[in-house]
Amino acid sequence: MDTDVSQVGWIPVALNNAVQAGSAIRVIAGTDDIALWRGKDGVAHAWENRCPHRGMRLSYGTVCGNRLRCLYHGWIYDGSGTCVAIPAHPDLTPPQTIKVRTYRCVEAGALIWISDEDNSAPAIDGHWTPCRSLHIEVAMPDLPEILKWTKVNSVRPLSTYAADVALPDQGRLILAVHPMGSKGAMLHCALPASARRDSLLSASHWLGELRSRIEQAAVV
Amino acid sequence: MKLYDYVLSGNCYKIRLLLGFLDLDYEKRPVDFFPGREHKSDAFLKINPLGQIPVLEDGEIRIRDAQAILIYLASRYDKSGEWFPGQSHSQIAEVAQWLAFSDMITSTASAARLHDMLGYNLDIDAARAGAHRLLRVLEDHLAHQEFDGHDWLAGRRPTIADISCFPYVALAEDGGIDLFCYPAILRWIRRFTALDGFHSMPGINVSP
Ligand SMILES: N[C@@H](CCC(=O)N[C@@H](CS)C(=O)NCC(=O)O)C(=O)O
Numbered sequence: 422m423d424t425d426v427s428q429v430g431w432i433p434v435a436l437n438n439a440v441q442a443g444s445a446i447r448v449i450a451g452t453d454d455i456a457l458w459r460g461k462d463g464v465a466h467a468w469e470n471r472c473p474h475r476g477m478r479l480s481y482g483t484v485c486g487n488r489l490r491c492l493y494h495g496w497i498y499d500g501s502g503t504c505v506a507i508p509a510h511p512d513l514t515p516p517q518t519i520k521v522r523t524y525r526c527v528e529a530g531a532l533i534w535i536s537d538e539d540n541s542a543p544a545i546d547g548h549w550t551p552c553r554s555l556h557i558e559v560a561m562p563d564l565p566e567i568l569k570w571t572k573v574n575s576v577r578p579l580s581t582y583a584a585d586v587a588l589p590d591q592g593r594l595i596l597a598v599h600p601m602g603s604k605g606a607m608l609h610c611a612l613p614a615s616a617r618r619d620s621l622l623s624a625s626h627w628l629g630e631l632r633s634r635i636e637q638a639a640v641v
Numbered sequence: 642m643k644l645y646d647y648v649l650s651g652n653c654y655k656i657r658l659l660l661g662f663l664d665l666d667y668e669k670r671p672v673d674f675f676p677g678r679e680h681k682s683d684a685f686l687k688i689n690p691l692g693q694i695p696v697l698e699d700g701e702i703r704i705r706d707a708q709a710i711l712i713y714l715a716s717r718y719d720k721s722g723e724w725f726p727g728q729s730h731s732q733i734a735e736v737a738q739w740l741a742f743s744d745m746i747t748s749t750a751s752a753a754r755l756h757d758m759l760g761y762n763l764d765i766d767a768a769r770a771g772a773h774r775l776l777r778v779l780e781d782h783l784a785h786q787e788f789d790g791h792d793w794l795a796g797r798r799p800t801i802a803d804i805s806c807f808p809y810v811a812l813a814e815d816g817g818i819d820l821f822c823y824p825a826i827l828r829w830i831r832r833f834t835a836l837d838g839f840h841s842m843p844g845i846n847v848s849p
């Protein structure tokens with residue numbers, strides 16, 4: 422499925438522990454390549470993964486305080502994506518027009534969500550802890566389709582891409598799918614914050630089996 | 642101590658990493674792996690009949706195979722005993738299991754890298770698919786270790802199992818193998834590069 426981030430609302434692109442304070446990672450959302458990073462203050466940012474200078478992936482960059490420094494020529498961008506320093510021209514104040522394209526980025530339900538739209542972010546009650554993110558090789562089936570592959574007691578949709586589900590064996594969890602265009606999809610799973618090792622492990626095995634069923638069904 | 646070494650080789654890097662962590666002095670004997678193919682020369686085949694690097698010489702002892710060299714160095718020179726823990730039989734076996742696994746990473750992820758970087762003629766799709774099968778196993782294991790509060794492959798402390806798996810996993814993208822779908826592996830790479838005494842090599846992007 423070709424998903425354009427600008428048309429689909431909020432996409433859960435990672436569990437909240439995928440990117441630590443002071444670091445940057447790469448995520449794919451639909452057909453968009455995105456740098457996801459946290460400043461030292463812990464605030465998550467989602468930016469187009471392309472430096473306005475020469476196009477270097479910003480996910481290779483270095484976080485300096487609450488700013489991101491491009492790996493290639495060291496241009497520095499503040500939290501709004503605006504270029505604030507160019508090392509090769511230390512005396513120059515960079516023009517305000519040098520700005521990275523940014524997405525809206527929020528955290529809820531142990532997930533990091535991004536969007537291109539102004540609509541409100543998914544409201545998720547309670548406290549959650551990250552469990553697993555698993556890659557699926559095949560193009561993404563949608564969530565209702567995926568839920569047909571497993572026994573569920575109840576489903577409360579949180580967005581197009583996520584639901585709060587209750588399972589006969591695992592209890593309650595958040596299941597999210599995140600489309601990555603030609604690169605398949607990710608399945609993310611979060612558990613209530615009270616979950617301990619045994620429930621995390623059990624949910625991880627359940628998610629692994631779900632992935633196998635999705636991948637096998639796509640092959641035949 | 643003398644290490645037959647090639648700067649871009651992940652298997653030689655395993656040895657440089659442990660020598661760095663243990664803070665041991667050694668002599669590097671560069672092998673012209675590319676384009677010279679010195680590792681296949683008559684002279685080098687007398688040193689290692691398999692025509693492979695790394696090889697380590699320590700006095701009268703000569704060892705080939707990165708994993709064997711790691712075991713030798715850790716059991717001989719690591720006074721802390723932490724890099725190759727020898728107390729528990731099951732932990733020895735666990736480390737050995739990941740050492741063997743790392744050689745499977747060499748034959749897949751490293752092969753893909755040789756194809757992309759040095760133009761080796763091999764089945765690139767098979768190499769990448771093989772690497773992804775192994776990375777899934779590694780990802781599951783590291784995520785489950787985290788549930789137990791463990792940051793490393795074989796327990797609470799980094800061991801030669803981590804050293805042995807690190808290079809070709811961290812270099813996988815050089816072979817066109819995306820790592821962004823393996824979050825637990827990415828966290829482990831970040832922890833590894835933050836270890837005291839860690840040294841980098843070309844192609845390893847170190848987080849500060
Ligand atoms: N099992 C050996 C494999 C070593 C290996 O593949 N070395 C590469 C360089 S990184 C090599 O010499 N390749 C040449 C060949 O295998 O013919 C080890 O772990 O040391």
Ligand code: FES
Binds near residue numbers: 475476477493495496
């Ligand atoms: S490409 Fe980013 S600073 Fe040049």
